[in-house]
Amino acid sequence: MHTKKQRVHFIAIGGSVMHNLAIALKEAGHDVSGSDDEIFEPSRSTLTKHGLLPEKEGWFPELITSSLDVVVLGMHARKDNPELLKAQQLGLKILSFPEYIYEQSRDKQRIVISGSHGKTTTTAIIIHVLNYFKRKFDYIIGAKVPGIEYTVRLSNAPIIIIEGDEYLCSPLDPTPKFLKYQHHIGVITGIAWDHVNVFPSEEEYVRQFDLFADQTPKGGILIYCEQDSMALMIGKKERADVQEITYKSHGHASDNNGHFFLTNGKERTPIKVFGNHNFQNLSAAKEVLKKIGITQEQFFEAIASFEGAAGRLQKVFDNTTSTVYKDFAHAPSKVKATVKAMKEFYPSRDLVACLELHTYSSLNKKFLPQYKDSMKAAQTQVVYFNPDKVKDKNLEAISVDDVRSAFASNGMQVFTDANELQAFLEKQNWKNKNLLMMSSGNFGGINIPALSEKILS
Known part of the structure; x- marks a missing residue:
């Protein structure tokens, strides 16, 4: 690692790994700055804690000066990003995160x-x-x-x-x-x-x-x-x-x-x-x-003391007959492995497996059939997606029937409204039944710990 102090600017500092690199460099004594047009939790709070949260969201080419030693470019930025164009104009050293x-x-x-x-x-x-x-x-x-x-x-x-x-x-x-x-x-x-x-x-x-x-x-x-x-x-x-x-x-x-x-x-x-x-x-x-x-x-x-990585088959809440887990699973192979693991460990309990379609791949109508039978080990299969996210990604619209057909599950519960999903989960009888919440997103803002405590208390 460079021991000489550097001036480093991050374009798209709010990324999950980008903001942690920025913090690591600041902790090591480097002069760090950054910009982003949207920063979500937990990146926002962590950057705030370390004095690295940009004053305003957006791109500001005036921050890019010849005094910078290196610009770290995140995948979230576009080729026409004004800060990137300024860095190129000045001939600055521009590196991706892995570089x-x-x-x-x-x-x-x-x-x-x-x-x-x-x-x-x-x-x-x-x-x-x-x-x-x-x-x-x-x-x-x-x-x-x-x-x-x-x-x-x-x-x-x-x-x-x-x-x-x-x-x-x-x-x-x-x-x-x-x-x-x-x-x-x-x-x-x-x-x-x-x-x-x-x-x-x-x-x-x-x-x-x-x-x-x-x-x-x-x-x-x-x-x-x-x-x-x-x-x-x-x-x-x-x-x-x-x-x-x-x-x-x-x-x-x-x-x-x-x-x-x-x-x-x-x-x-x-x-x-x-x-x-x-x-x-x-x-x-x-x-x-x-x-x-x-x-x-x-x-x-x-x-023997390893408890797992955060968000990977992570126990949220339990009582004597039920347990709620959350998992980062979103790709078909991950979903299938996680659902299977839950059912194998709790064979005597019914499983409600709930998946959010959130990524570009999972919301892609042509890719959806890759999920066939991925949740079949669960007694109740539930999928949630936000149609607005499909539009935001400029993808072909998908319907409830498209999802059921792709998963090969006619009895699957499919929701496009987070409030309706939460109401459905709250109405279930949770005796001898587990809940598995799988997503790389946030289920439209559902507070999983609060939901878990409510349905199992």
């Missing part, structure tokens, strides 16, 4: 966790274990993890753990972010078509992970899930002088006493997460950690 991270970590061992699903949790597990043993390391992750204050850390540590997103770098650079980090150790947790707005075909989407795997250097390590057909196909391709390591779901068990790793035959190690996909994530993290000096015994010791 800036790479520049700060050139001399580190770079470990990049990629995948359509599971990358946040896998990264969180690695961070938790390294923190447990007080190892010095940097990290980039897309969610809060108990025990760390911020989602970005940059220091003079010898290694950096990076959650590698496949989305594009910036409006100037349509390269997947994970290709910019130039990993030494790369992980592919699983691959399922997403981001249809920038990868219009499944073939094009999958090709990005092939490029990621091919980027593994001679002497490098590629770790991939053998239970995911796409990851297996890409991972097993011969690459000169690259060590390939496969993993699968770790042996586990669950009963009324909780969830357990099965270790050394029949020994049981208690853990706080559940679901087959999470046991895959745990195995991926264990393989990475073995390569940087954490033994299997140390891993089992540390993982």
